[in-house]
Amino acid sequence: MQNTAQVQTVYMVAVVVLIAVGLYCIIAKRELLKIVIGIEILTSAVNLNILVMGLGDSGVDALAQSMAVISMSIGACIAAVALALVVDVFRHYKTTDIRKLRRLRW
Numbered sequence: 001m002q003n004t005a006q007v008q009t010v011y012m013v014a015v016v017v018l019i020a021v022g023l024y025c026i027i028a029k030r031e032l033l034k035i036v037i038g039i040e041i042l043t044s045a046v047n048l049n050i051l052v053m054g055l056g057d058s059g060v061d062a063l064a065q066s067m068a069v070i071s072m073s074i075g076a077c078i079a080a081v082a083l084a085l086v087v088d089v090f091r092h093y094k095t096t097d098i099r100k101l102r103r104l105r106w
Helices: 003-029 032-053 062-093 097-102
Strands: none
Touching: 003 032, 032 062, 032 097, 062 097
């Protein structure tokens, strides 16, 4: 039991670090692609958190595994749509800088 608690603690530290890196990428960066990467880092942290919460003495719970797999597939779809939008914005405006895109008028 104590070994499982230690493993959960280590993984929760990794989750916190991933969340901090993802939030930094979203808040501090000015490029659309870096923001999409930050969102994907956050979704990875959430998936790891789901798996850690399902960790027990006999392994990871099947419900936690299925939730993580579904979350990963939805995250992959969202990443594909976001990257397609980034490519479309770059083709149309020739930039992916947020500061320059904010000044545009539709």
